[in-house]
Amino acid sequence: MTPEAQGVLPHAPARRALGVVVPFDMELDAELWRWLPTDVDLLVTRTPFFDDVVTVEFAREVAQTRVVAEGVRSVTSGRAEAVLYACASGSFVHGRAGQEDLVRAMTAAGSRDAVTTSGAIVEALEALGISHVSIATPYTSALSLLLGSFLNEYGVTMAGHAALGLDQRIWEVSYAQTAELIRQSDAPEAEAIVVSCTNLPTYDLIAPLEAELGKPIITANQATMWAGLRRLGRLANGERQSLLHVPAHAELPSL
Incomplete structure (x- = not known):
């Protein structure tokens, strides 16, 4: 007789989670999942829509710290252990200072740990x-x-x-x-x-x-997922990708 038949239900397996803030035009959520271990989830939110093409001005718009921080707040209301800002241009458009400002804003908005694509x-x-x-x-x-x-x-x-x-x-x-x-x-x-x-x-x-x-x-996506999973002490999935050979528990840099 199965546990279910005896009235004893199994416990749901423990799962980990990464929060992800992406620009409104992101189309590759499914690719991000390909690097994930089976027991890690992505909690994804998008920045607000605005009508523009991908230019320097676009990158500046989606990189506004208040916009990213609002996204962080929406995913940290749940179980996200770290938050990723998954936009390359938005995290390099203002240079090193801008990238580091984003990380600080994400942490201030409630993320226990934070990483941007360019930082990754x-x-x-x-x-x-x-x-x-x-x-x-x-x-x-x-x-x-x-x-x-x-x-x-x-x-x-x-x-x-x-x-x-x-x-x-x-x-x-x-x-x-x-x-x-x-x-x-x-x-x-x-x-x-x-x-x-x-x-x-x-x-x-x-x-x-x-x-x-x-x-x-x-x-960009590989580095983002690798860095996020590294903050959980986990390895990303992917055969014969050099970056993924770096130990998950290696000391994290302060960027």
Whole structure:
């Protein structure tokens, strides 16, 4: 006789949770889940809609600390143990100072621990001991250059770069286009390739392109989920992705 038949019901398994604040136009929630262990949930909220394309001005709008803080409050009302601001451009557009202001605002709004996508990328590069990178982005040139400047503030130099010049519907970029973008960005001096934008699909490209190019591929969504799970002492799911080999319990940097 089963426990249910005897009137003894099993306890629900314990689950962990990460809060996630994303821009209103985020289309890749499902990709974020691919890095998750089966017992960790994402509690996702979006910033308010406004009518614009992905430009420097757009990034500044979705990076307003009051907007992000409001999102943090909505997910920390539950069981989120840490909150992720999953927007690359929104977390690098104001440089290092802006990224660190966002983390402070997220903590002040109630997050026990907080990380932004751009902060996660820096954390990933530090964990791998990398200081020279190529940058691959779907953005306009103006936004792409701001990413290079942001990384430089953390002592990371840009050895090469490539950009698609897009300002909308980035989630529709095919794997083939993204793979070619990454190849074009590569440079002999680059120790790794940073692929920006949380709306750019990358999960299935990371392992094969690392094998092809012989260096780590650090993508926005990968770094965000890795850093968030690291704060739970957990490893992200993903085979043959260099970043995911970093121990989950390694000491966290203060960015």
